[in-house]
Amino acid sequence: MALTDNTRGALYMMGSMTAFTLNDACMKLLSGELPLFQALVLRSIAVIAFLGFMAWRAGAFTKRISRQDQLLIALRTGVEMAAAFFFISALFHLPIADVTAILQALPLTVTLAGAVFLGEAVGWKRILAIMVGFCGVILILRPPFLFGAGSGFSVYSIYVLMAVACVTVRDLCARRISAAVPSMTIALAAAVGVMTLGVVGSFTEDWQPVSMASALSLCGASFFVIGGYVFSVSAMRSGEIGFVAPFRYTSLIAALLLGLFVFGDWPDQLTLLGSAIVVATGLFTLYRERLNAKRTRHGLRPR
Structure with missing residues (x-):
């Protein structure tokens, strides 16, 4: 039986999120073996080689990029570098499930930031869902001023929040970059920034x-992060974004x-409860965005 575009896109998204999480696991295995920056450099070599080849094949290097897009790509690359530092630092010191669960708040933070900074229409239902989702994040983090000194909160908990903030800015920049700029150009710029x-x-x-174990982990990280890039691009090109996007929670x-x-x-x-709240509110937010996109296509006012 032939797969529909939406089904194919969902499978690609599940593959992308699983690949990125396997990359995270491989990087975490390096935490006791290699310093953070050394691991970033060694992983980036294969990633840049692959993305550079793909960009060359797509003719990305021959396309002119406007000054505004250049500035947006530079800003996006800068926050990508900061996100990599904060995220991997936290990953080296916190359980992978906790870090990944907090990252699931991204649909909420991007929606809220889009409303505040880009003037995008966000109704009261999504605002309420975002607030409830942030309560779920608090349950995962358990800051000491609410849960006491023995809650397990550390500076690396703040690092995860900083990574979420950086990725939110990154995604807002991506929304403002013109469609004429090839995706591989943007991804390659980010990879070069992280290696820098x-x-x-x-x-x-x-x-x-x-060591041999570290080399295997690095090879695995490089392989899976490249797979994540390939599958994510395929996911966005294979189905409706509103249908495909919820499958990003496969990573959790x-x-x-x-x-x-x-x-x-x-x-x-408490962490499982917080994770469930974050995922549920994220799915609701994506659902409401899909409904509003349909209303907009039919000339109705989003809500």
């Missing part, structure tokens, strides 16, 4: 010998399973 961060940061730490399922079977971690009840 690694090279500069590596001057502050001593490089360590790469993958993170829970990897945390249990690879790292021996399983979230406690």
Whole structure:
């Protein structure tokens, strides 16, 4: 039986999110073996080679980019570098499922930021869902001023929030970049930026010998992050965004399973409750955005 475009897009999105989470697991395995910046540099080599080849094949290097788009790409690359630092630093020190669960708040933060900074229409139902979703994030983080000194909150919990903020800005920049700019150009710029961060940061730490286990983890991280890029692009080109986007939450399922079977971690009840709240409100927000997109296409006012 032939697959519909939406089904194919959903499968690609599930593959993308699983691949990115497997990349995270491989990077986390390096936390006790290699310094952060060294790991970033070594992983970036394969990623840049692949994206550069794909950009060349697509003729991206021959396309002229406007000054405004250049500035937006530069800003997006800058926050991508910051997001990589904050996210991987947190990943090295926190359970993978906890970090991934907090990242599931991205549909909420992007929707809210779009309303505040881009003037996008957001009704009271989505605003309420965003507020409830943030309560779920609080349950995962458990800041000490609400849950006491023994809540497990640390500076790396703040790092995850900083990563969410950076990725939110990154996605807002992507919305403003003109459609004429090839996706591979944007992705390649981000990859070069992350490698630059690694090279500069590596001057502050001593490089360590790469063991066979570390080499395998690096190869796995490179392979999976490239797979994530390929599948994510295919997902956006294969089906309706409103149908495909909810399948991004596959990453949380993958993170829970990897945390249990690879790292021996399983979230406690409050973290699971917070994760469920974040996912539920995120799905509701995506659902409302899909309905409003339909209303807009029919000339009706979004709400």
